[in-house]
Amino acid sequence: MFGKKKAKPQIDKDQLELIENAQKRIKQKKRLYIHFVLFLIGCVFLIVANTVLGIGKDFTILGKEWFLFAVLIWLFLFLYHVFNVFVTHKFMGKAWEKEQLEKLVSKQQQRINKLKAGFVKEETLIAQREAYSEENSTKQELKTKGNLTIIVAAAENDAIGLGNKLIWHLSDDLKRFKSLTNGHHIIMGRKTFESFPKPLPNRTHVVITRQKNYKAPDGVIIVHNLEDAIDATKQDSQPFIIGGGQIYKQAMSFADKIELTRVHNDFEADTYFPKIDDNAWRETANIFHKKDVDHDYEFSFLTYERK
Structure with missing residues (x-):
């Protein structure tokens, strides 16, 4: 009983792919959360640096404090990260590519089946014409006798x-x-x-x-x-x-x-x-x-x- 090895659980290819995709999504969302925390901390640091410590107090852009533009730029980068995780990845990721590929393959198969059906129909019509021609020639031959x-x-x-x-x-x-x-x-x-x-x-x-x-x-x-x-x-x-x-x-x-x-x-x-x-x-x-x-x-x- 001690010599028996434990059987390794068998995971099929589709299940493995689902697990890998889930792990990727977890990493992406974890990075997004870290980015969000850093964004909040960074915004507080920039405000404190300018208003409390007086760093760059005399430097303005278009009459506004410089840290406002820094916060806006960082906010834009964060929003882009959010969009990439929840929108772009969903519609343009591997799963989306696979879905589009399957659709294209399905359409191509439908076209092939349609062409095959057309060929079969054409072959049937040709066979019918040949049979009709043969029958008519037989009738004509019999009539001439x-x-x-x-x-x-x-x-x-x-x-x-x-x-x-x-x-x-x-x-x-x-x-x-x-x-x-x-x-x-x-x-x-x-x-x-x-x-x-x-x-x-x-x-x-x-x-x-x-x-x-x-x-x-x-x-x-x-x-x-x-x-x-x-x-x-x-x-x-x-x-x-x-x-x-x-x-x-x-x-x-x-x-x-x-x-x-x-x-x-x-x-x-x-x-x-x-x-x-x-x-x-x-x-x-x-x-x-x-x-x-x-x-x-x-x-x-x-x-x-x-x-």
């Missing part, structure tokens, strides 16, 4: 199907579909393809599916996205998009023409055709058909071309 046409029959409320089946049976619409697509590639989703009893004659079917091992009859082209489907029709000057809803939605950015049979009625459905944007498309043909014994609804054959 053929006059891609969407063909669809949609109700006034844009309904196109329910339970993967057509909602209506319009003889003239089916004839028009056959006439326009005959001899061409037709692009469709898997569900649309499976809604056919068998592949449609005299047309090349391009089926889009996420299933990697999807089995289809010979002659049916299987792809996994719309871009590959359009690429598969590059030898065809007039490929068609025939459904379903998601494929139509994707194809609106690529298509050059829309052949729309507008059925003039509203229907309950689970699949809908996208809204046609009048700013992107213009109507170039409109043929109206009345309801008759072969057609339960009025309808119109509309053609839209991209502006």
Whole structure:
């Protein structure tokens, strides 16, 4: 127990700095107190020397005794000492310098962070522009491969199907579909393809599916996205998009023409055709058909071309 050394108290850097500053302030105030005592004693000595002992009794400055000016000068020096201890040191001392340095560093860091944020924003905008440019060039490349046409029959409320089946049976619409697509590639989703009893004659079917091992009859082209489907029709000057809803939605950015049979009625459905944007498309043909014994609804054959 006698061999153990006492542990030395640990003082961190900040605490040590506070102690040193406190010691400096004590010394400064002690010097100021000594100065004050000397000032009082000195003033009494000067007054006594002049008035009692007669030292310099005949010497005056501007008609006043010399000791008055000596006291005033000393008073000025004392007041300067007071100002230096309680004002100048407080605002211009080490603590003040440290505070100002921290403020400058903080402002500089804010500027650096602002510049970094600007660089990140600029890099993001550049990346977005490059992505947009790449997307547009891809779309342009796909468009040049053929006059891609969407063909669809949609109700006034844009309904196109329910339970993967057509909602209506319009003889003239089916004839028009056959006439326009005959001899061409037709692009469709898997569900649309499976809604056919068998592949449609005299047309090349391009089926889009996420299933990697999807089995289809010979002659049916299987792809996994719309871009590959359009690429598969590059030898065809007039490929068609025939459904379903998601494929139509994707194809609106690529298509050059829309052949729309507008059925003039509203229907309950689970699949809908996208809204046609009048700013992107213009109507170039409109043929109206009345309801008759072969057609339960009025309808119109509309053609839209991209502006």
